[in-house]
Amino acid sequence: xxxxxxxxxxxxxxxxxxxxxxxxxxxxxxxxxxxxxxxxxxxxxxxxxxxxxxxxxxxxxxxxxxxxxxxxxxxxxxxxxxxxxxxxxxxxxxxxxxxxxxxxxxxxxxxxxxxxxxxxxxxxxxxxxxxxxxxxxxxxxxxxxxxxxxxxxxxxxxxxxxxxxxxxxxxxxxxxxxxxxxxxxxxxxxxxxxxxxxxxxxxxxxxxxxxxxxxxxxxxxxxxxxxxxxxxxxxxxxxxxxxxxxxxxxxxxxxxxxxxxxxxxxxxxxxxxxxxxxxxxxxxxxxxxxxxxxxxxxxxxxxxxx
Amino acid sequence: xxxxxxxxxxxxxxxxxxxxxxxxxxxxxxxxxxxxxxxxxxxxxxxxxxxxxxxxxxxxxxxxxxxxxxxxxxxxxxxxxxxxxxxxxxxxxxxxxxxxxxxxxxxxxxxxxxxxxxxxxxxxxxxxxxxxxxxxxxxxxxxxxxxxxxxxxxxxxxxxxxxxxxxxxxxxxxxxxxxxxxxxxxxxxxxxxxxxxxxxxxxxxxxxxxxxxxxxxxxxxxxxxxxxxxxxxxxxxxxxxxxxxxxxxxxxxxxxxxxxxxxxxxxxxxxxxxxxxxxxxxxxxxxxxxxxxxxxxxxxxxxxxxxxxxxxxxxxxxxxxxxxxxxxxxxxxxxxxxxxxxxxxxxxxxxxxxxxxxxxxxxxxxx
Numbered sequence: 001x002x003x004x005x006x007x008x009x010x011x012x013x014x015x016x017x018x019x020x021x022x023x024x025x026x027x028x029x030x031x032x033x034x035x036x037x038x039x040x041x042x043x044x045x046x047x048x049x050x051x052x053x054x055x056x057x058x059x060x061x062x063x064x065x066x067x068x069x070x071x072x073x074x075x076x077x078x079x080x081x082x083x084x085x086x087x088x089x090x091x092x093x094x095x096x097x098x099x100x101x102x103x104x105x106x107x108x109x110x111x112x113x114x115x116x117x118x119x120x121x122x123x124x125x126x127x128x129x130x131x132x133x134x135x136x137x138x139x140x141x142x143x144x145x146x147x148x149x150x151x152x153x154x155x156x157x158x159x160x161x162x163x164x165x166x167x168x169x170x171x172x173x174x175x176x177x178x179x180x181x182x183x184x185x186x187x188x189x190x191x192x193x194x195x196x197x198x199x200x201x202x203x204x205x206x207x208x209x210x211x212x213x214x215x216x217x218x219x220x221x222x223x224x225x226x227x228x229x230x231x232x233x234x235x236x237x238x239x240x241x242x243x244x245x246x247x248x249x250x251x252x253x254x255x256x257x258x259x260x261x262x263x264x265x266x267x268x269x270x271x272x273x274x275x276x277x278x279x280x281x282x283x284x285x286x287x288x289x290x291x292x293x294x295x296x297x298x299x300x301x302x303x304x305x306x
Numbered sequence: 307x308x309x310x311x312x313x314x315x316x317x318x319x320x321x322x323x324x325x326x327x328x329x330x331x332x333x334x335x336x337x338x339x340x341x342x343x344x345x346x347x348x349x350x351x352x353x354x355x356x357x358x359x360x361x362x363x364x365x366x367x368x369x370x371x372x373x374x375x376x377x378x379x380x381x382x383x384x385x386x387x388x389x390x391x392x393x394x395x396x397x398x399x400x401x402x403x404x405x406x407x408x409x410x411x412x413x414x415x416x417x418x419x420x421x422x423x424x425x426x427x428x429x430x431x432x433x434x435x436x437x438x439x440x441x442x443x444x445x446x447x448x449x450x451x452x453x454x455x456x457x458x459x460x461x462x463x464x465x466x467x468x469x470x471x472x473x474x475x476x477x478x479x480x481x482x483x484x485x486x487x488x489x490x491x492x493x494x495x496x497x498x499x500x501x502x503x504x505x506x507x508x509x510x511x512x513x514x515x516x517x518x519x520x521x522x523x524x525x526x527x528x529x530x531x532x533x534x535x536x537x538x539x540x541x542x543x544x545x546x547x548x549x550x551x552x553x554x555x556x557x558x559x560x561x562x563x564x565x566x567x568x569x570x571x572x573x574x575x576x577x578x579x580x581x582x583x584x585x586x587x588x589x590x591x592x593x594x595x596x597x598x599x600x601x602x603x604x605x606x607x608x609x610x611x612x613x614x615x616x617x618x619x620x621x622x623x624x625x626x627x628x629x630x631x632x633x634x635x636x637x638x639x640x641x642x643x644x645x646x647x648x649x650x651x652x653x654x655x656x657x658x659x660x661x662x663x664x665x666x667x668x669x670x671x672x673x
Binding site for chain 2 (some may be wrong): 196198199201202204205206207208209212216217219221279301302303304305
């Protein structure tokens with residue numbers, strides 16, 4: 001019996017094919033790509049440099065002068081904004097609040113979307129396609145139109161059950177989950193339709209119930225989709241200002257976006273706090289992105305059928 | 307005892323007026339290897355999926371090991387199904403694929419280990435236990451799918467065209483492997499295929515299904531020698547049986563069967579004459595297998611025909627010769643050493659035992 005492994009080589013990208021045909025050297029392509037990458041990184045790098053320069057230099061010279069006088073760089077700004085620790089109103093307190101909102105809002109969307117998509121794809125109930133179409137339709141609803149009705153709805157909840165989510169962190173989370181679900185379900189459903197039904201039937205025969213099939217077979221295979229959904233949702237919620245502003249109005253705990261917004265609205269904006277706080281707020285999405293990208297693997301379904 | 311009994315099993319899919327499976331009854335003995343064969347879409351896979359519990363039963367009964375299982379979930383039926391697509395879990399190693407069912411049933415760890423190791427040994431998969439399905443060849447994947455079924459030691463094995471994705475050489479090899487496996491395990495196996503060669507070579511008994519109906523059940527030899535009707539006669543055997551509509555004529559108090567143009571002529575024995583008289587037909591369909599037509603001189607009983615050669619297919623040991631006799635096309639298998647050329651005119655014959663007669667309207671074999 002042969003021991004051949006039958007692993008197909010990755011297909012050449014069009015760019016690679018183009019390079020081969022036109023006899024571009026690999027080096028030239030790399031230089032162009034590097035230039036594009038640097039161009040895209042300029043705003044982020046400048047922000048980082050501004051945050052590392054003393055506050056006093058901000059009005060005097062541009063950030064690019066750092067390349068001629070690198071001695072001016074200092075972590076002073078960081079030690080100043082971190083010096084408050086976790087006290088209310090400080091940057092670290094806002095960071096924690098942002099995480100408190102974003103993590104549950106992301107986990108819930110990923111979980112509920114996967115479950116809903118599982119039911120839409122592999123369930124046996126009638127009308128699944130219609131429900132899916134309605135969900136897709138909901139994707140076009142801009143969230144601005146829902147702000148006031150939801151605030152009223154929250155208040156009504158408070159009148160009826162004594163639980164008014166308005167002004168609380170769960171209130172913001174519920175709103176983000178509700179608006180993240182249509183896209184989440186759309187993405188997951190389209191991915192799950194690619195999983196062969198035979199796999200589920202095999203599991204069913206071997207003794208797995210619906211729940212086991214979901215988390216032992218479907219969920220591991222759907223990881224690439226879940227990872228991309230989680231990144232989308234995380235960054236969307238992390239960067240949200242509007243919803244937090246409306247729903248956390250009087251709350252003393254504010255997410256980073258509101259923290260930064262508060263720094264700019266006074267007449268003399270604290271640009272050193274804004275730049276330093278912005279760098280802090282970039283770090284978390286970067287960590288999320290780099291820790292999830294290992295799930296973006298091609299060919300998760302290789303070898304399942306045929 | 308793991309007997310599998312189907313009683314008037316019927317399936318009608320929602321929105322379909324036709325029945326996908328029409329009152330099929332079948333009794334599969336313990337340890338028997340039975341093949342369900344038929345053309346694509348005949349209902350054989352539906353039948354298998356109903357036994358597995360993946361399709362609901364419209365009417366009728368399924369019994370596995372003396373228990374009616376109609377309302378049992380697939381996992382409670384004590385069966386294993388090998389899918390046409392193999393349906394391996396791509397994110398699990400070969401070991402995990404094979405042990406998945408046992409783990410779900412909370413079998414102790416050392417027992418799982420023993421069962422999987424044993425199955426891997428039988429199937430020659432020992433060195434692949436840590437690999438994922440994507441790293442295996444088609445044949446190896448197929449054996450993992452078999453292994454997954456074996457480790458559970460089920461009352462019955464159900465197989466849905468497990469060889470159809472393998473290349474020709476591997477298919478022959480794996481065919482023998484499955485036959486050996488059946489012998490070794492002594493388990494009841496129900497095997498679905500559209501390939502009559504697979505059915506003929508492996509099965510104890512074959513059930514031929516067409517358009518949802520069971521046409522005939524019997525040993526491969528029975529089906530080959532005494533097909534119940536024209537469909538079974540044409541489906542079993544390759545190349546398939548030649549059929550020619552013939553006239554029944556009375557000659558000298560006896561009867562003969564001749565083709566409309568007179569190139570074919572059958573001298574009937576007494577039993578065959580009686581059959582035609584009992585059926586009271588004036589037309590009959592003659593069936594004769596290609597391998598039973600030859601150019602040996604024969605006199606007396608049997609078929610005589612004259613034909614011209616259209617196409618010769620050389621296969622090494624023998625040749626398939628496509629002939630036209632009057633307005634009919636026939637195939638005959640002849641020894642490859644016979645000197646033949648296209649356009650040759652031949653006189654051929656077949657012995658009386660090789661003659662099959664079918665009712666012209668119903669297609670049922672005359673008895």
